[in-house]
Amino acid sequence: MDAIWASTEKWFFKINPSLKFATIASLFIVYLFVHNLNTMIWTAVLFAMLYFAVNGLAGKLAFGLLSLILVFSALSSTAMVFFGKGTHVLFDWYLVVISEESLARGILIGLRTFIFSILGLIMASTTEPVPFFYSLMQQLKVPVRYAYGCLAAFRMLPMMGEELVHIRQAMRVRGLLRKKGMRARYERLKRYTVTMLAQSIRRAQRTAVAMEAKRFSMSQSRTFYYEIGWSRYDLYFLVLIFAAAALGFFLAFWFPLTPYTDVLDQ
Amino acid sequence: MPSNSPDRWGVTNLRLAFPKSQSMFFKDLTFHYRRGEKILLLGPSGSGKSTLLQVLTGLVPGSVELPMRTEERSVPESWGFIFQDPDTQFCMPYADEEIAFVLENRRIERKKMPGMIRRYLDMAGLSLDDPHRLIRTLSGGMKQRLAIASILALEPEVLFLDEPTAMLDPEGTKQLWETVRRIGQERTVLIVEHKISEVLDFVGRVVLFDDGGRIIADGPVDAVLSKHRKELDNFGIWYPGAWSGFIKQNRGHRAARSEPKPLVELKDFRVFRKKTVKFSLSHLTIHKGEWIAVIGENGAGKSTMIEGMMGLIRRQGTVHWHLDDPEDEVAFVFQNPEYQFVTDQVADELAFKLMLKKKDAKETNQRVNEALKKFSLFDQRTQHPYQLSVGQKKRLSVASALIDRPKAVILDEPTFGQDARNTFRLLDLFQTLREAGTTVIMVTHEREIVRHFATRVLRIQAGRLVEDRSQRPEREEGAYGRHLGEHGEVVF
Numbered sequence: 001m002d003a004i005w006a007s008t009e010k011w012f013f014k015i016n017p018s019l020k021f022a023t024i025a026s027l028f029i030v031y032l033f034v035h036n037l038n039t040m041i042w043t044a045v046l047f048a049m050l051y052f053a054v055n056g057l058a059g060k061l062a063f064g065l066l067s068l069i070l071v072f073s074a075l076s077s078t079a080m081v082f083f084g085k086g087t088h089v090l091f092d093w094y095l096v097v098i099s100e101e102s103l104a105r106g107i108l109i110g111l112r113t114f115i116f117s118i119l120g121l122i123m124a125s126t127t128e129p130v131p132f133f134y135s136l137m138q139q140l141k142v143p144v145r146y147a148y149g150c151l152a153a154f155r156m157l158p159m160m161g162e163e164l165v166h167i168r169q170a171m172r173v174r175g176l177l178r179k180k181g182m183r184a185r186y187e188r189l190k191r192y193t194v195t196m197l198a199q200s201i202r203r204a205q206r207t208a209v210a211m212e213a214k215r216f217s218m219s220q221s222r223t224f225y226y227e228i229g230w231s232r233y234d235l236y237f238l239v240l241i242f243a244a245a246a247l248g249f250f251l252a253f254w255f256p257l258t259p260y261t262d263v264l265d266q
Numbered sequence: 267m268p269s270n271s272p273d274r275w276g277v278t279n280l281r282l283a284f285p286k287s288q289s290m291f292f293k294d295l296t297f298h299y300r301r302g303e304k305i306l307l308l309g310p311s312g313s314g315k316s317t318l319l320q321v322l323t324g325l326v327p328g329s330v331e332l333p334m335r336t337e338e339r340s341v342p343e344s345w346g347f348i349f350q351d352p353d354t355q356f357c358m359p360y361a362d363e364e365i366a367f368v369l370e371n372r373r374i375e376r377k378k379m380p381g382m383i384r385r386y387l388d389m390a391g392l393s394l395d396d397p398h399r400l401i402r403t404l405s406g407g408m409k410q411r412l413a414i415a416s417i418l419a420l421e422p423e424v425l426f427l428d429e430p431t432a433m434l435d436p437e438g439t440k441q442l443w444e445t446v447r448r449i450g451q452e453r454t455v456l457i458v459e460h461k462i463s464e465v466l467d468f469v470g471r472v473v474l475f476d477d478g479g480r481i482i483a484d485g486p487v488d489a490v491l492s493k494h495r496k497e498l499d500n501f502g503i504w505y506p507g508a509w510s511g512f513i514k515q516n517r518g519h520r521a522a523r524s525e526p527k528p529l530v531e532l533k534d535f536r537v538f539r540k541k542t543v544k545f546s547l548s549h550l551t552i553h554k555g556e557w558i559a560v561i562g563e564n565g566a567g568k569s570t571m572i573e574g575m576m577g578l579i580r581r582q583g584t585v586h587w588h589l590d591d592p593e594d595e596v597a598f599v600f601q602n603p604e605y606q607f608v609t610d611q612v613a614d615e616l617a618f619k620l621m622l623k624k625k626d627a628k629e630t631n632q633r634v635n636e637a638l639k640k641f642s643l644f645d646q647r648t649q650h651p652y653q654l655s656v657g658q659k660k661r662l663s664v665a666s667a668l669i670d671r672p673k674a675v676i677l678d679e680p681t682f683g684q685d686a687r688n689t690f691r692l693l694d695l696f697q698t699l700r701e702a703g704t705t706v707i708m709v710t711h712e713r714e715i716v717r718h719f720a721t722r723v724l725r726i727q728a729g730r731l732v733e734d735r736s737q738r739p740e741r742e743e744g745a746y747g748r749h750l751g752e753h754g755e756v757v758f
């Protein structure tokens with residue numbers, strides 16, 4: 001995990017993770033009901049700026065993830081853009097019919113994907129797993145077995161990464177990579193899956209026994225090494241997010257970039 | 267005898283079954299121990315020693331559900347358990363958090379924790395400048411000592427150690443036993459272990475199991491070891507002196523070798539991991555028929571070197587094999603055999619390389635059968651490779667690498683974690699290969715292999731070759747190893 005973070009000192013890391021989680025989850029619901037294309041455009045721009053300002057990731061990774069969600073957003077808009085209904089046809093080629101209306105709706109869907117992803121990224125790129133799960137246990141009363149279970153699972157991710165490298169090397173040595181064609185690909189995929197599954201199940205079983213050997217009990221009360229509390233940063237965060245969201249709506253009103261204030265209107 | 271007294275624990279008439287097996291594993295096993303005793307449990311792999319430890323702690327049937335029955339069982343009030351695999355004992359990413367996890371379980375007040383964490387780390391002989399250290403960055407030996415620190419946080423009066431050094435190098439093993447010696451002084455300690463040389467002077471009582479899970483001896487160390495040497499040999503236990511008996515019967519590097527023709531030349535050779543040079547070498551020539559031991563500390567770059575030679579990771583410079591098709595004629599055996607298995611059946615595993623080269627069915631069949639017999643895997647030929655024992659897995663991975671008679675074989679710690687029996691048989695096999703002209707290159711920590719078998723020793727330190735020493739053969743004729751049958755097949 002340390003290789004991912006460039007800095008965990010930024011102030012977004014000091015926000016109570018449960019609050020961050022709840023706020024961002026409620027924003028998801030808000031933007032589910034926005035049909036104004038202008039609002040979505042401005043909001044997307046604002047949150048993308050916010051993401052760059054607050055994330056604690058290494059620079060390259062931050063850009064990489066952003067381009068990844070851009071691709072996803074573009075893909076998610078295509079179905080609506082290419083095949084949606086509309087009267088003002090811009091482009092027509094066999095099954096593909098692009099109309100002004102379908103273009104607007106498609107872009108809105110793409111932007112919604114983008115906003116959801118960028119909000120998720122703001123959360124993920126400013127929260128370390130351990131404080132997050134401690135906060136879930138302390139503020140949201142998530143049962144300890146799920147929280148520690150997830151933490152134990154996090155520990156396995158880098159191991160699985162290393163394992164993938166080993167399996168690939170072994171396949172090369174055994175000559176599995178020399179085979180070409182669909183069947184060989186299927187064989188390789190099967191090998192990766194079987195090996196990784198077998199190793200992971202075994203590891204999970206051993207870890208579970210080791211945790212119980214350390215007297216981990218799912219029912220009894222426990223103390224906590226980290227006390228996740230509240231601070232002024234929580235207030236700043238709420239104000240900032242509210243301001244950013246509100247600004248999105250206002251900018252759409254003041255500087256409408258497109259005529260589509262409700263894409264559902266015919 | 268009241269077995270529920272606070273100073274005496276154990277089981278009476280334990281019966282236990284493993285899933286899918288018809289018969290009971292332990293049949294009326296009775297075992298007791300007293301406060302302050304230091305006990306070593308010995309036996310062949312699969313004799314149920316680990317399971318017994320888990321029964322004695324209540325992990326079986328509490329956490330691991332196995333059908334079992336006892337007439338009486340008393341479990342100590344506080345105990346700690348160290349498992350074999352250093353990587354799967356932890357659930358938190360950082361060292362301090364792992365110990366804190368135990369303290370949380372014990373409901374210790376939060377503000378007392380940092381001080382206690384430091385104290386337990388010190389007790390375990392793991393001095394970290396900052397206890398908030400990623401566990402992933404610790405070596406195997408350090409991880410095991412962290413595991414000890416975290417069970418010390420349980421303040422246990424009885425310690426159970428289940429092959430704690432099986433995955434450690436000699437240095438890590440030494441440090442682990444030093445720690446156990448120190449913290450075990452005042453406690454009751456039960457140890458399951460195969461490499462027993464370093465624990466013998468610590469324990470006072472040895473319990474010997476046979477492969478059916480029966481106790482065949484139980485008593486003071488010297489009495490049991492001297493009376494049951496034959497069983498120890500048969501069970502593959504690494505007792506002091508296990509090597510000397512074997513070495514007498516194998517010529518090792520004294521055996522004659524073929525004319526020194528070059529096999530591979532490395533020039534300005536550099537190997538990278540994550541864009542940094544981890545191993546470099548200006549010039550090295552390896553000859554046909556050599557047995558090369560690559561030695562050095564953990565993290566010195568031994569595996570990097572051989573993986574670089576195979577082209578498995580990024581490298582620069584010249585690697586010139588004097589072979590027609592090096593990718594085909596050089597075999598490689600990984601440390602963990604499981605990664606290497608590419609089929610669902612032992613026989614298919616052996617046939618894989620031959621099928622890839624489109625050999626005809628008759629020849630393939632014949633060669634597979636030969637190999638199954640040679641490596642004592644014939645009865646397992648229809649099993650899934652994952653169902654084999656540790657030793658069988660290793661044999662299968664070696665067998666499948668050797669099936670097409672490569673000109674050279676490169677092995678990453680081939681005897682690591684293997685019992686004495688399997689180790690000696692593998693070494694006999696490599697010896698015959700070398701005498702027949704195959705080059706054997708292996709990374710190893712095993713001193714005896716370096717001393718007795720290697721014809722040439724390469725010492726790696728901090729990513730560089732610091733020593734290149736040849737061990738001269740004396741032209742002398744001797745018998746083949748005792749593990750070879752009359753047709754030169756290996757008898758496992």
